[in-house]
Amino acid sequence: MSTAELDHLVTSAVTLGSATMKALVYHGPGKFAWENKQRPAIQNTGDAIVRVTTSTICGTDLHILKGDLPAVADGRILGHEGIGIVEQIGAGVSEFHVGDKVIISCVTACLKCDFCKRSMYSHCRHGGWILGYTLDGTQAEYVRIPQADGSLYHFPAGADEEAMVMLSDILPTGFECGVLNGRVKPGDTVAIVGAGPVGLAVLLTAQFYSPAAIFMIDLDDNRLAVARKFGATNLINSSNGHAARQVMELTDGAGVDVAIEVVGLPATFEICQSIVAAGGRIANVGVHGKPVELHMEKLWDRNISLTTRLVDTVTTPMLLKVVRSGKLQPSKLVTHRFAMDDILKAYDTFGNAAKEGALKVVLTNKAPH
Amino acid sequence: MSTAELDHLVTSAVTLGSATMKALVYHGPGKFAWENKQRPAIQNTGDAIVRVTTSTICGTDLHILKGDLPAVADGRILGHEGIGIVEQIGAGVSEFHVGDKVIISCVTACLKCDFCKRSMYSHCRHGGWILGYTLDGTQAEYVRIPQADGSLYHFPAGADEEAMVMLSDILPTGFECGVLNGRVKPGDTVAIVGAGPVGLAVLLTAQFYSPAAIFMIDLDDNRLAVARKFGATNLINSSNGHAARQVMELTDGAGVDVAIEVVGLPATFEICQSIVAAGGRIANVGVHGKPVELHMEKLWDRNISLTTRLVDTVTTPMLLKVVRSGKLQPSKLVTHRFAMDDILKAYDTFGNAAKEGALKVVLTNKAPH
Amino acid sequence: MSTAELDHLVTSAVTLGSATMKALVYHGPGKFAWENKQRPAIQNTGDAIVRVTTSTICGTDLHILKGDLPAVADGRILGHEGIGIVEQIGAGVSEFHVGDKVIISCVTACLKCDFCKRSMYSHCRHGGWILGYTLDGTQAEYVRIPQADGSLYHFPAGADEEAMVMLSDILPTGFECGVLNGRVKPGDTVAIVGAGPVGLAVLLTAQFYSPAAIFMIDLDDNRLAVARKFGATNLINSSNGHAARQVMELTDGAGVDVAIEVVGLPATFEICQSIVAAGGRIANVGVHGKPVELHMEKLWDRNISLTTRLVDTVTTPMLLKVVRSGKLQPSKLVTHRFAMDDILKAYDTFGNAAKEGALKVVLTNKAPH
């Protein structure tokens, strides 16, 4: 580290705590603002304070703003994705040092509880998804990351921040909940229902396993056109209500080996049930707000499996290796870029994704003075 | 083989075809009779004709008699479980010889189709469950077994017919659909919903993997008492509607690692959903006639899996090894015994299982004259 | 089928049996000839007679010619790879018909024995590798395929014979023994020791799983150059004896996740032992003639696995799907083409592979008159 960098860190350390910062703050359904907040400080030995350089917006953030997640309190800073620089660490942090550039995982993991020991970080007894949910998040200049050793990853030297911020959430989500749970194998026929950013992350990472065909199903032809570029072999616009029939025709009545639900609605879940082949897998990625009807009278003897999962982010090290090898270009998912100061515009764009042709919208903080 | 045996076989071969036999014949909902039928003959190179020595009745047979399975035609001989002696074989049968004592599998497997090659015999393109369903079955003196090399198993020398006939269906069904699909592991907490014969087969075979606790849930205290003797660690009578709550209390709110549904009703499926732990498995064994409500709004982030399966009987060789080693006594499941001639009485007993305290009812054919 | 085709088949059927054909016949170490032999005839109900259209030569054939495999009798027709047309079938063959175009597997599988039922066709009690070894093979105009339903695969409509004949042996061998046994995963670092045709088949099929790096190790720079074109990320010429050291340097001392041996010599096996990372896998593909020294004093606490395997060809259906999807172009492996009549020249070329730059040498039979 250069002397200049050290100076900066010392200054930062002095100013942290008393200083303020800008952040996107939620104030109840429909209300949010880019406003001043106190900078976060170390609270526990496992904490790290990270200066956020890049963040992005998730569909879940829109749900929070609509008031769909009542657990989010007034005053909460949103955001669970980000890249940044470690500014301070607690005494128990061993894997990261001040000045390290890091990827912030959307899931916080203590690594010590029974769930973490089973690699189910999503259900960590001291963490899980808490950033921008029950704890202040990354759409800010600074963020406190608890259990930093389990919740941060080293940013690969020379990598692209825009690409790497896709590793905070959507790539592991698509890969773990969709591809791994769906056990995609070479030669498989895969259907992905939902071509939003996470559906496209499923599409990109499904190709790690060389399936023979990937059917992409969505209501939006623009998103389907993107899916084609990203490797989908067949596009199906489901607005006519015949998606399931089309899949069955394309598969000579057999159905697909893997059906991946990335929407979270009864209608899209219904498609998955209708198209899964005997011996096939339904992997659910979508966030559901209502029960679905499961046709056990048809499925009981079909030898299928159905899985659900909140992303564990345990595959982040694997995904980092694949990205570094050049076999995956996550920056393809980025369609729009904003300065963090313009985050309200960014939300506007992301909130009108169909009209704006938006997939992932990247937010960049200016370097500190 | 002795000369006497050879003589018998020659006589049998001469008389087969023209001769008649007794069989349990279905004549539409509620109608069936023990009557004369023509003895079956070899039709294809892969066929074997088996003289049935022991058979048994399955819950599915009761469903057929009620008319719940309209695919069963008037005139069909029922039964898909049995032990017998091979009387004749087609030219293509290589693994069995005339005179061999065999276990008849409830699932017929060609071994050659894509499903069979993937060990999914249940979906065999030339077989699957057909005996006593779309083809004449085993509740008779003789039965034609198509694809004999894939559908018969050698009866272990010195074994007990009563025990072995449990390998035709309920042991592989409980083991494959419940225990294997539920991935029961040492130390697991397992709940089995339904303590009928198949539920008890799940209970017996779950113990192959040394779970720490097995909760048995049923409406019938007598069956629960049997479950206790068979190794259940906790008994829950669900008639008060509080089974799920009791399980959650017994597990300190965590739920069970594996919930196995062996009834086939929305209410029992609901229990399984309510008690499965984060990271747990629901394995469905029951035959369902109606859709169920699946609480995806609660389950989407619980990292669970749900499986369905029609028994493949691919574990029959493994089960045979375990039975021969003495680690499993399937004859425990037998509560009543009848001569095959008394099959109508046997149905009466099995049809009033709760009152009669019946589990499996064994039927024995007299040796031929 | 056209009338002309039918006519041809009728003629074939008439002439088969009495007629002769040309074949490559082994007459003891170093002696072989392209000579007349009687055409094969159906012997068992499961047999098929296939008219060979395309074949190829395997390294194993060279070993046979040198006398390394004493089980090969004088008079044996060599060859275990091929594409052809079914000319006749036995009464028990159900999955193939006269006139079907087929891929001949190097492994014959009855599908009925205990090993076949466990998907270990290589150890089939009635088959395994027998073609061109203990039974007459495919370097001929006609070949008898026993257990045809388990030993043939349908040739995909419109596919390329030259590509498809790679599915007879080297693609499943590389894939099953190397890639599957090595459990290659996305992001893995893989080393392949031996860049001959089978090593290159490992290289091509390893990429189904998106490893981050593939090191190719060989003595021949030409073969390494081919490996580069086929996707190897690093080339290591081991002639200086420092291959292991180079690998350790390239991996910062960690070693590789998967080391795949495709030579069959103590020295190359030694490299694999030296470079496998803690927690890594050594997958042996090579045919060994001598014991190797295994450094258990270094490996006992390294959490490694070492696997051996004779190809089972159980993945042929999967490989067919991948090839049909265009994700794998096996014809890349073909460097030379000969008419079957020129098979002696073909052997000459293949026997001087380094000098000739030969990988796979394809042999084509003229269409019958």
Added chain:
Amino acid sequence: MSTAELDHLVTSAVTLGSATMKALVYHGPGKFAWENKQRPAIQNTGDAIVRVTTSTICGTDLHILKGDLPAVADGRILGHEGIGIVEQIGAGVSEFHVGDKVIISCVTACLKCDFCKRSMYSHCRHGGWILGYTLDGTQAEYVRIPQADGSLYHFPAGADEEAMVMLSDILPTGFECGVLNGRVKPGDTVAIVGAGPVGLAVLLTAQFYSPAAIFMIDLDDNRLAVARKFGATNLINSSNGHAARQVMELTDGAGVDVAIEVVGLPATFEICQSIVAAGGRIANVGVHGKPVELHMEKLWDRNISLTTRLVDTVTTPMLLKVVRSGKLQPSKLVTHRFAMDDILKAYDTFGNAAKEGALKVVLTNKAPH
């Protein structure tokens, strides 16, 4: 925490560090003594100081005393197994509190490094097996446990210390290296070569998976007699050099599904190679000092796997559940008991295991004044 407890802790903290304790100290090959040492103190935030109540001696301790492990320095306190009470914790310890009764794992795990995240605690970059090896161990009154959250387990209320101390090392070692790596399945035939304490731990834990037969092979008839009591189905005294032949006869020439090496010598490894069935597994548990000859000329086409492993102790939570359920009585392994003060006698007994009929020798510290 009560004021009284706090007082006690303050007192402990004051006295620890300055105070002395008794410990078994190594002073080079053949030299060791039960002598005074300074009590350990907290050095890092993750440390815990544990007052040892129960310990035991491992075969590895004997190897250290002989000088076989030169990495062990003069002055080192031996012992890597133990039960105790947490006396002090560092600021970063979250899963344990002062006063907790704990099982000390023989493997120290930081839980944060790449190996720990892959559940390979044995290769932890900050831990692994270090206790009583490169760090002072448990054959003392007090021990400092680094990375306490990853290296201690809660002692189950009401359990037996003598039984639980078997969970420090030999039960997870036998289970992970032998049973899990050997993939023991219901119905399998298993051979265990070596009936010492770890071999017997393999025997006990192999039964979690209901194998049909377990052959126990050893030179000592007394140990074989113990194996019989512990569930071995066949005993083979290998002193006549015919163990492999006997196994092959017992298996009708097929060999065993799983061969588990628990000795660490070329001769016993040779037996495993000779008896493994096609498709079988060799799981190595023994510590090897020399290379072995691996018969690749016989094994290359046998579809076997061979695994090595240093125990990771990741199955400790599972083993705790099984022990608590009563399905495993580890105290069976204990043959002798000594006060810790008599540790030299205990070593004498354990060092003459055959003569003394010794398996595990338990050491108990007096409660502190």
